[in-house]
Amino acid sequence: MVKKFLLIILFAGNLAFSYDFSKIDSIVYSGISNKFYPCAQLIIGYNSDLIYEKSYGNLTYDENSEKLGDYHLFDLASVTKVVAATSAIMVLYENGKINLDEYAGTYLPEFSNNGKENITVRNLLLHNSGLKAWIPFYQYYKTKEEVLSAIFNIAPVNKPGAKFVYSDLNAILLGLIVERVSGTTLDEFCIRNIFYPLGMKNTFFNPVEEKKKYCVPTENDTYWRNKQLQGEVHDEAASILDGVSGNAGLFSTARDLFDFMRMMENKGFYYNPYTRGLKKERLFKEETVDLFTSRAAGLNYLNTRALGWDTKPEPNKYRIPCGESFSDKCFGHTGYTGTSVWCDKDRHIIVILLTNRVYPYRGNEGIKEIRPDLHNEIISLLKNN
Template sequence: ETIYDLASVTKVAATTVVVMKLYEMKKIRLDIQVKSYLPDFSGGMKDSVTVRHLLTHSSGIRGWDKLWEHGTSREDAIDYIINLPLEYTPGDSMVYSDLGIILLGEIIRTVTGESIDVLASSMIYKPMGMENTFFNPPADLWSRIAPTEVGGNLDRGLIRGTVHDENAFFLNGIATHAGLFSTAEDLAALAEMLLNNGIYRHRRFLKPETIQEWTQSQNLPEGSDRALGWDTPSEKGSSAGDYFSDGSFGHLGFTGTSIWIDPNREIAVILLTNRVHPTRERGGIYQVRRKFHNAVMRALLQEMGIKIIQEEAVGNTKKNKLFDSN
């Protein structure tokens, strides 16, 4: 019943699922230059930045900035991002970038004429019956929403029912990097669709090959764990824990949310918390995530007849060897 502010899980539960739908519709191409959609984003290294670079956080665009200090409107924010100098050669590094994903949202708006909230609702949430997933939840649902921070950077008092992320708040609650609210049940429906090769309740939402492209590590730059919007478990110390198999993918949210999906074992693990309540200074969420995912996965693997037969120390984590006892 509880509705949570998903923070950066928005990037996969709204933004990139819409991008991949538009990719299937041939309205967005992954390897075309961003300037083809946004002509003002050009000159120097910007000429080589592609949509794929934005999706893999390898575009050269800085990670974050206080957009509310650089204008008074969404248009001002987009102009500011477009005119920022790149901080590294596109494709050479991976720097997690909210600003790059916000720019991706402007591409979505350019090719469709619609904002992310309208598209995600019409393409995914309404036809899938995800009735508790939305941007800017109506006030009559606020009593069901987990509160986030008290005050925050903008001194907004108790934040409940409006987006926690300051840049998304500045963008009127509708943004491609943060702003989505949802429940564990609704996210489980989205995960079920992905685990079922794009089909949910007998209706196809994505092609299997689109899901494969979307969720596999792009190795861009070489050694990066990022897929197209999604993350994949790192070799050492992943917040997903130690038991997700190769090919798994997921994403975290600053407010204490996450989703991890293991397609090989048909498992999805969703963790929704309001760890920033009453303040973001509360620590420990990394260890909570690891312990939670390890406990859940151990239980599920045991139920599936898969046993851990050996644990070898690898750095600060453990490498688990599994075998099927059936």
Template structure:
């Protein structure tokens, strides 16, 4: 497979005969490396219950001596945390009858309501609203500018103004998922990181998926950026998101690290559940009813948001061939996970497109081209 790698010394991959039907996938990603959309990537495809592609191109950074990305390389997956950790926890609690989607957030986190001028609106915000990103909370707040401890940040998050009537406006909200993560901790009585590890990651055999990688493992993780504003150092093996950093690397919105094989395994579990599949008496972790519930678009009518998950929009990062019955999520660092529940296909793309800074937006063209190439290859085109 080395012949297919995008070595930054030569700029683009030499595609060998081994690439076969996925040759166009390698071309799309090789061109992306050459054009500095990202220095390297790992990627994989699940189809028919089997991994049909798992490989990597490029290097950790644009320097010639930088390590090559490996198919098993772990990346900071940023907001994919929202589905693989936070939403997955909510799904399992819902399935066990321990989470009511219409529970008001204020019942679990009284500080969200007490002392607030807009208490009437705050009382209307439910866990469903947080999952659907239509709670009325703002999309993004630089809490890290003033909050120096987790307690400070959570307090600031609880006190945020509610800018719209819950359910009436869709706005992708990191603060909403920060609060959702804390609410789930109240429900489980455990830290989010512990519950997710023992109830989801370990049962599914996700061996490389974790928050806060050990210090001795950090050099094996591609760096995400040179942070010149907040931490003033190279960010490698620690969460890139500044608010998650203040929260000591564990949050409902970001902080998870994972690799292609683990994310494909997770996607396979979702697909097995959606098809009500059982292998040798072993049931999937998530039931068909749970997946259908969380995959349903929530509104307002123009929103692509389901519960925790996104679905394909008119101009989707999933390209043109993932069905309307698909769920997925993106990560700011340049990662993506898309699962087509109808076609039983999943695709993972992991990159560090924010290296050495956040300026490049070429990932917006790469993602749909990658997914279109994947689906064309699977259909024999």
């Protein structure tokens, strides 16, 4: 059988580069064949250019189910934390509406109790607020008001700044701060200040009914909602919070996320999509992007976090999601549903990988092997050309 190669020709001056993406395709397809996820969208960017884009698989494991296209929407889960909540904080920070070292209780007075008085906005962004990682809200509460009351009155488990604990509570609070300071909802703020300027027309919370058919299915929820989830946020806390939360709830496509990550990689610059890309504009100042995407220093513990964003983690019992070959000057984030966005600032590489690995149930964690293998192969491919 003749082996087929997919070649993309890129012109840089008088030079032409040929890339063979067959190994990358093989890695992504292996996740489907091993039933780590039914489908995936992949985009690779290099030097601000989109050099590879592909959709793999079907919406479910049924070979007769709909084939995935580039227009299908994925539940981003915790990628919401950076694309929505953190970016919204960046906007307010640049506008002088938020001080990162101000107490969170200054913006949310009802939060300032039970030992949380000294938690700052920066602590929330760095996940060293002292709050616990997670609360199974769906087991105890039914309404948004009940969940917010529980968060406002919770007691911390550590002192602020003493220890890193990745917490959904931090991101939920950041979203609430955005709403309180801006006087509008998080979803409306993000559309107006981030998504619309960048032309991200397929990025939003709570997909409307006609968009739900384009959403890939996530989990068959048999323990709480008792239905197959499709076009409805997978995260239980975000669900009780009416689908709009700083920790989860955003739906998007790989193409929209590439436009967002390209803006971040370009230090806040983007080409206005409403002028056919002829007008270069700025969403964020360069120093703001650097501040939020660079590993925070001067902490009392080993840290790999930036403000809201993750950077290249230290090796541990799990493999590094962005791969061992990504440089130390990278930033990104993963999502529980099987999503991830990463940018290597040194090599000017962007990788967007969206999957629905929680279909039909959340137990399969094979994506933890696919992600590093994929990112390592991308670095190898681009480094050798």
